[in-house]
Amino acid sequence: MADGAVRDDPYAAIAGIVTWLLGQPGRWQQLDGDLLHAGVDIESLPFHRGLNLLYAEMVRYLPREDYEQERARLDGILEIESWSQLLPRPRPVQRPVDAPWWWRGDEDASASFIESMGINLDD
DSSP: OOTTOOOOOOHHHHHHHHHHHHSSTTHHHHHHHHHHHTTOOGGGSOHHHHHHHHHHHHHHTSOSTTHHHHHHHHHHHTTGGGSOOSSOOOOOOOOOTTOOTTOOOHHHHHHHHHHHTTOOTTO
């Protein structure tokens, strides 16, 4: 999609990224400087590419211990599954209002339960 085209903005992601950027004094300046040093002017990127870059930077700061759990938590908070992608998007899961951040629908819950019980349905 061309920059400036009409699309849904990932509001949870924007709010989360802005909160992260402003959460520590100097974070934006350091990131901007590091990117400029690498030859990337973040302000010249299309909006969606800037979000992807900032998301990648957030992921770099996740703790190495419990990385997968922390990554899943971050993805849930930022509603990463709602971001536009180059690949066809799966049908969105309607998350109940009171569902926890990790909820991905009944199908996912059933599959993870079956896997955790050691059941192989392919046999």
